[in-house]
Amino acid sequence: MPLKARAEIHVDTVFEDAVKFYKKYGFKDNGVMLELPLNRLQK
Amino acid sequence: MLIKNMVPQVSGKTGFKTLLLIIRIHKFLRKTSCFRLMSEFKIRPAEEEDAKPVEDMVAGWLKWKVERAGAFRKALREKDHLILIAEAEAQIVGVLHMLFYLDVVNGGLNSHILLLHVEEGYQGKGIGRALLDEAVKHAAESAR
Numbered sequence: 001m002p003l004k005a006r007a008e009i010h011v012d013t014v015f016e017d018a019v020k021f022y023k024k025y026g027f028k029d030n031g032v033m034l035e036l037p038l039n040r041l042q043k
Numbered sequence: 044m045l046i047k048n049m050v051p052q053v054s055g056k057t058g059f060k061t062l063l064l065i066i067r068i069h070k071f072l073r074k075t076s077c078f079r080l081m082s083e084f085k086i087r088p089a090e091e092e093d094a095k096p097v098e099d100m101v102a103g104w105l106k107w108k109v110e111r112a113g114a115f116r117k118a119l120r121e122k123d124h125l126i127l128i129a130e131a132e133a134q135i136v137g138v139l140h141m142l143f144y145l146d147v148v149n150g151g152l153n154s155h156i157l158l159l160h161v162e163e164g165y166q167g168k169g170i171g172r173a174l175l176d177e178a179v180k181h182a183a184e185s186a187r
Contacts, residue, residue, distance in 0.1 A: 006149035008154075009178075009182050025175060
């Protein structure tokens with residue numbers, strides 16, 4: 001049985017303060033950009 | 044007013060320490076949710092008439108002008124775009140623009156935040172977070 005489709009929010013920014021803001025919110029750096037998986041929010 | 048009334052009651056070093064304490068408490072309250080609750084702002088979907096004020100706000104922030112209102116209006120009509128506005132004191136003080144797209148690797152509906160800005164005087168009041176909360180809620184509902 002295939003895994004459930006994943007959904008993410010992405011953001012990239014050059015502003016250090018913005019990076020801190022997104023990381024504090026829960027975004028993780030995936031090496032290319034910041035991402036927030038939404039699956040944990042899906043019921 | 045409060046500081047002015049309190050300081051003369053205590054003199055010298057004690058007065059100075061009291062003043063420092065009041066400043067620290069004020070700074071702490073500004074960072075906590077207690078203060079955020081006092082700030083009144085609302086988050087709403089963008090409308091056509093927001094195009095010009097948002098264009099001016101972004102131009103003021105980035106310090107370069109370009110015709111953005113047309114793209115803003117066009118994005119409003121596209122179902123894959125979400126534009127949210129933060130309003131405080133009867134003016135636009137923040138904006139978030141998000142684009143949705145299907146990801147054939149993950150198999151889900153991803154989104155990308157293209158713009159999130161809060162005017163300088165309104166930063167640190169939870170407006171950016173409120174814009175992001177609303178966008179995340181929308182993205183989570185769309186991804187189901």
